[in-house]
Amino acid sequence: MSTRAVVIGHGHHLPDRVVANSEFEASLNTSDEWIRTRSGIERRHFAAEGETTSNLATKAAEKALANAGLEANDLDAIILATSTADLTFPAAATMVQSALGMTRGYAFDVQAVCAGFVFALSTANAMIVSGQAKRIMVIGAETFSRIMDWTDRGTCVLFGDGAGALILEAQAGTGDKSDRGILSVDLHSDGEHRDILYVDGGVSTQSTGHLRMEGKEVFRHAIEKLAQTATDAMEKAGISNDEVDWIVPHQANIRIIQGTARKLGLSMDHVVVTVQDHGNTSAASIPLALSVGVERGQISKGDVVVTEAIGGGLAWGAVVLRW
Ligand code: UT7
Numbered sequence: 645m646s647t648r649a650v651v652i653g654h655g656h657h658l659p660d661r662v663v664a665n666s667e668f669e670a671s672l673n674t675s676d677e678w679i680r681t682r683s684g685i686e687r688r689h690f691a692a693e694g695e696t697t698s699n700l701a702t703k704a705a706e707k708a709l710a711n712a713g714l715e716a717n718d719l720d721a722i723i724l725a726t727s728t729a730d731l732t733f734p735a736a737a738t739m740v741q742s743a744l745g746m747t748r749g750y751a752f753d754v755q756a757v758c759a760g761f762v763f764a765l766s767t768a769n770a771m772i773v774s775g776q777a778k779r780i781m782v783i784g785a786e787t788f789s790r791i792m793d794w795t796d797r798g799t800c801v802l803f804g805d806g807a808g809a810l811i812l813e814a815q816a817g818t819g820d821k822s823d824r825g826i827l828s829v830d831l832h833s834d835g836e837h838r839d840i841l842y843v844d845g846g847v848s849t850q851s852t853g854h855l856r857m858e859g860k861e862v863f864r865h866a867i868e869k870l871a872q873t874a875t876d877a878m879e880k881a882g883i884s885n886d887e888v889d890w891i892v893p894h895q896a897n898i899r900i901i902q903g904t905a906r907k908l909g910l911s912m913d914h915v916v917v918t919v920q921d922h923g924n925t926s927a928a929s930i931p932l933a934l935s936v937g938v939e940r941g942q943i944s945k946g947d948v949v950v951t952e953a954i955g956g957g958l959a960w961g962a963v964v965l966r967w
Contacts, residue, residue, distance in 0.1 A: 646817050648825030649772040649780075651967060653714065653811035655707025656935035657700050658689040658922070665801065672797045679801050684898025688804025688923030690789045696730040698739035700807035701785035704931070705740055708781060708809040716746035719811070720777035723768050724753045725760030725784045725927035727956070728791060732847050740783065749777075756833070757841070758894050758955025760784060760927030765810075765951070765963045766829040772814045783809040784927035791843055793854040802896070803855070804923035808931025821882045824946070824966045828880035830873045831961035837865065841956040862958075866900045869960050871907035874952045877962035883948055885909045890943050894953030895919035895929040904952065916942055926955065943967055 664687045665676040679685055691700065701724055709716060722744075724737035737751035756763040761784035768780040785807035792800040817823030840861040845853020870893065878885070885908055893901050895918050905915050916937035918929070925932060930951050937943040947967045954960035 646819035647773050647775070647814050648817035648823050649769045649812040650815045650825035651810050651965065652813045653708040653712025654809065654931070654935045654938055655704045655711055656806065656808040656932045657703035657707065658806045659691040659695060659700065661690045661692060662687050663690055668797075668801050671794070672801070674797045674801055683802055684919045685802060685923045686920045689806055691787045691805045695787070697726050697728050697785045697787045698730050698736040698743065700787070700805065701736065701740045701783045701809070702743040704785065704807035704809040705744055705781055705783055708811050709744070712811045714779070714811065716744035717748055719746060719779050719781050720749045721771065722746070722749070722751035722781045722783065723764045724751070725756065725764040725782070726753055726786055727755055727757050727760065727926060728787045729753055736785070756927070756955070756959040757957060758896065758924070758926045758929070759953040759957070759959040759961055761930045762951060762953050762961040762963050763831060763959070765826065766831055766961070768812050769826040769829060772812060778814045780812050781809055782812060782931070783807060784929070784931045786926045786928045788855065788924070788926055791853065791855045798859055799855055799857050802924050804925050806922055806925040806928045806932050808928055808935050810931055810934065826963060826965045827883065828877045828964045829961070830877040830880060832869070832873060833957045833959040835957065837958040838956070841958070863897070863900065865958060866896070866954050867903040867907060869954055869958070870900070870904045870952045873960055873962040874904070874908055874950050877964045878950060881964040883964055887948055888914060888950055889947035890914055890916055890937065890949045892916045892930055892933050892937060892949055892951045894955070895922060895933055896924045929953070
């Protein structure tokens with residue numbers, strides 16, 4: 645017998661405003677055609693003025709609670725993955741806690757940029773498996789539109805805002821790969837590469853700053869590191885590639901998603917793709933894709949799902965779970 649962290653609810657929320665690629669053509673030397681062919685992105689959502697990361701996270705969390713048939717006080721904890729919290733402190737997770745009316749347990753943020761949701765899932769899994777918590781809401785939420793340099797065509801056309809949430813619950817398993825829940829985790833970071841994707845501001849430097857990225861360099865690392873971490877996580881879980889039902893990758897670039905699937909020996913029929921509609925929503929991209937994947941009828945109970953992500957740090961990792 646062993647304890648597993650099993651997904652019992654999901655939800656997502658996207659801000660109302662949808663921005664098509666063509667909207668950038670008026671202010672930047674870019675085109676819908678360039679953005680589509682180089683990244684796979686067709687549109688993204690941007691938060692309205694005054695709409696914050698915790699607002700988006702709260703709406704996704706409410707949907708996940710409704711989906712699981714739970715109340716906020718049925719949760720022991722909220723873990724929110726974000727690099728764009730409302731304020732420097734307190735953690736945006738505590739704002740979600742109070743907005744949900746949750747008066748018990750604890751809430752905190754995790755920051756591992758685009759890999760944030762994978763790191764948050766790993767944290768929640770450790771707390772559940774160790775017996776510290778029975779039910780944890782894990783959210784990825786971002787407002788990357790707030791840290792764009794609107795004069796930099798190499799970055800500002802790529803990112804979007806949104807939120808996705810899962811609820812994990814402790815359930816008894818047999819300890820083998822037939823269990824539902826998180827089966828394995830593989831995490832990495834390498835600060836040697838911190839200067840190819842970063843924000844040039846922060847509390848200690850007294851500014852908010854803007855996202856800076858050497859896209860080609862990040863791309864060079866992405867496919868190799870994602871395929872390796874996914875392979876290692878699958879090996880830890882004892883899952884071979886023909887047992888994988890769905891890869892749910894971080895949605896940064898369709899070419900990275902396709903290249904990673906190819907390296908893993910999986911056809912695109914096994915990949916949930918939302919990058920065309922959401923752009924890169926950093927830590928929100930995987931929970932958004934999971935929630936959309938379920939609503940589309942792609943992911944169903946019992947399916948083996950491999951999530952993988954890479955971003956600033958560099959930080960990267962993968963989680964294998966049975967839905
Ligand atoms: O989520 C965190 C992880 N992030 C990622 O995974 C992003 C990884 N990188 C990428 O997705 C791709 O590198 C990009 C989509 C950012 C860029 O695609 P690329 O094929 O690597 O293009 P590039 O950066 O090599 O740029 C090619 C050309 C350049 O012009 P020259 O130097 O060849 O004349 C750029 O200046 O395209 C130009 N360019 C643009 N042209 C039109 C760059 N951005 C744009 C743009 N519109 N928006």
